Amino acid sequence: MTDRAQVTAENGRLLRRVTYASLATALLLIGLKTAVWLMSGSVSLLASLTDSLMDAGASLINLLAVGYALTPADKGHRFGHGKAEALAGLAQSAFITLSAGLVLWQGLERLRQPMPLDGAWYGVGVMLFSIIATLLLLRFQNRVIRRTGSTAIRADALHYRSDLLMNTSIIVALILAWYGISGADALFGIGIALFIALGALKIGRDAVQILMDHELPEEVRQEALALARAVPGVMGVHDLRTRESGQQWFIQMHLELPAELPLGQAHALGEQVRLAICERFPQAEVLVHKDPV
Structure with missing residues (x-):
């Protein structure tokens, strides 16, 4: 489990x-x-x-x-x-x-x-x-x-x-x-x-x-952004969206990654971000989109 x-x-x-x-x-x-x-x-x-x-x-x-x-x-x-x-x-x-x-x-x-x-x-x-x-x-x-x-x-x-x-x-x-x-x-x-x-x-x-899908508290949003930016290789984060549904939180964000990064490495960085946020907020389901910069 x-x-x-x-x-x-x-x-x-x-x-x-x-x-x-x-x-x-x-x-x-x-x-x-x-x-x-x-x-x-x-x-x-x-x-x-x-x-x-x-x-x-x-x-x-x-x-x-x-x-x-x-x-x-x-x-x-x-x-x-x-x-x-x-x-x-x-x-x-x-x-x-x-x-x-x-x-x-x-x-x-x-x-x-x-x-x-x-x-x-x-x-x-x-x-x-x-x-x-x-x-x-x-x-x-x-x-x-x-x-x-x-x-x-x-x-x-x-x-x-x-x-x-x-x-x-x-x-x-x-x-x-x-x-x-x-x-x-x-x-x-x-x-x-x-x-x-x-x-x-x-x-x-x-x-x-x-x-009405109101955003999660601002301190939660800021901590999620900080966790994502702390992952080595992530150049920036934007378009953060959050909402709450019962016991579950939904967090979505766009990661800014180097354009020349291979797909496998980009995916691995996205997983590091997702796992870092999920470890801090176990009730969260995190969706990460990768944008080339």
Whole structure:
């Protein structure tokens, strides 16, 4: 098995595990938050429950999308199926925005018609448990993101990071409401909804960038150029093109080589460049064109 194949296989195993972990965490929190929300009627807790429902939906989308994205290239998709991850991120963005709108509406209604809270301390307990579970999941997700750079998992982790702030604010809201500070629960719920909506816009923007074949980060491009120019015999490099598709990067460039160089030597120099870049970026598929100078 080649180095790139080994990296792809290991990344695939990690991605599947983290999507299962994310879905299981979301389902557990949905059960707990539903029970306590029915007891308390808290808008901020409803916002958190809605967020957990979004987490479960997004994790399910990720599970399906990542599985499809890891499918090997076939005759109909010669560049693979990696953009399914970006489609999952776009679906998450739409789903999250809709849910945030529903929570915002509920918060405004509660401001208009205030209601007392019951069982607020149960809600505090659930939020503390949610924070611990989220921290454990984020630790796993961050390890997978560092290894794979997955767009879908990055979007999922962004959402769970916002959960930490949201869960902390809900604890404050429940305590304030318990001590009779009118409107605190509804106001926190509205603030959380707006925060969720901003996160959804970022997820959607990143997904669109990938679907539109946006270039890889500039530092990656510059390093690829430097690696190519460092190969003895290469006179220059131009027309660098890059893009991302799921777990795979595509890098294309034109090498400037002496016009009198025999074809075999020109090919060998091209292979040195390709291997140097692939060694640095195992997830990359590199295409090198040779131009006589």
